[in-house]
Amino acid sequence: MREKEYRYASAAHNGLLFLRGVPGVAFGDRVSIRDQRGQKRNGQVILSSDELVMVQILEGTDDLSLDDTWVRFLEAPFEMPLSPDILGRVFNGIGEPRDDRPPIVSRLRRNVNGQPINPIARAYPREFIQTGISAIDGLNSLVRGQKLPIFSGSGLPHNKLAAQIVRQSKLLGEESRFVVVFAAMGVSYADAQFFREDFESNGVVMFTNLADDPPIERLILPRTAMTAAEYLAFDLDLHVLVVLTDMTYYAEALREVATAKGDVPTRKGYPGYLYSDLAEIYERAGRVRERHGSITMVPVVSMPSDDITHPIPDLTGYITEGQIVLSRELNNQDLYPPVNIPPSLSRLMKDGIGKDDTREDHPRV
Structure with missing residues (x-):
């Protein structure tokens, strides 16, 4: 080089x-x-x-x-060293250790921007993933290889819900082959500490960018997390659940950099390529034919002013396969999780439930 x-x-x-x-x-x-x-x-x-x-x-x-x-x-893109030792570790947005432990030493390093999955090589998402959240498992089921976002609002317990999903999620009958990659962008120190203590004994691969960390690092962090997920899924044949919180902070960092570059703004000041940029991240999830592993994604999107038509949730809805919508009204009534059932939807639910996956009467119930 x-x-x-x-x-x-x-x-x-x-x-x-x-x-x-x-x-x-x-x-x-x-x-x-x-x-x-x-x-x-x-x-x-x-x-x-x-x-x-x-x-x-x-x-x-x-x-x-x-x-x-x-x-x-350096005439090289950002790369992350990869080995099975990343399980249970905490990293920053560019893959450097954040847990006071030695860096990962490996000959295998991969470009964090990854490669798109060939559409012909994709396998259809199937098989039920149990999250332990009745409103999701019963009414908006998550299946292996799906992208199912959580639409929330400021002050709603989406971080608590995301942490609960990380702790409880499993593939029925394949628990030992199931791992979680958790990526947090723009979170407070208290939230980061909560996540770290909550996941410490679960073998979760964790990436964090604090609120006072460089906003530009947030543009790299989800790509670094997806690179780790791809390695675990397609090299080690594990089933990976990726939880990204909060994609709104990611989009705001993108807007900040785009404005500084002089890019032409569109809706709400976001650049015109916001859709394709989000798709670059979301579309790295899925299943690949003749590969045992899979990547399932649950991104968290906090809706500014609780507006579901805001560009970030709006474009996320076009790319993903449904949404879990949290309700401020239900939260004010001390109901947890405050999932608003009517606007919530899992478009692939029908392919992961029923006689051989959950219960024979699940579709009717």
Whole structure:
């Protein structure tokens, strides 16, 4: 790998670093920045042309002296080392350990952006996954390979519900082959600590980005989590449940970076490629023919102002196979979980319930 190193960036603001006259730099390449104090910062190329290269810096551009900054282009995307040792570990958004334990040492490293699943190679989602939540198991059943989001609102117990799903979910008859990847974006320290203590003994692979961590890291975190899930599912033949919370924080970070780049805004200021960007993440879930493993996804989306027509839940609904909707009215009545049954739906429920999966009378009930 031939690396390029440059000095004297032309400008820096809002977590973005600009360089001119840097040829041969590819979009998505990883960047290493050494500031005036000799400290290392991580970055990624988000715009590349013959005239200008734009780098998003995960640790931000605060106190960065342009005259004393060295920028090294590594000519490689963000990659994550993968081995069975990732089970039970806690990582940050770029796959670095966050649990005071040694880093993962492995010859196997994969691009966090992954590869799309060939539509012809996809297998139809089937087989019931038991979450232990009666409103989901009985009325909006989750099946292996499905994408079933939770639509919530500010202050509703979606994190508590997500944690309960992580603790209780299992494949009937295949418990030993079932694992969970949990990714939290923009959460408070208290929530992150709650998740960590809750999952400590469950072997969950956990990725966290705190509210005061770099927002740009949130754009990489779900991709890193999906890379770990793909390894567990398609290399180790495990059945993987991926829980992502909260995709609204992800979309807001995307809007922030898009605005800084000068992209043309559309609905609510989000970039026009929000749909395709979300699809890049959601569509990495599923089943593949002739592979025993699978990836099932439960993303959490908090709806701004409880508006289900907001761009984030709206576009999520187009990509996924149903939704679990939480109700503020039910929550105010101290009902838990406050699942609003009429607007909730699992489009693939019929393929995972019945005589051979749950109970013969389940569809009628």
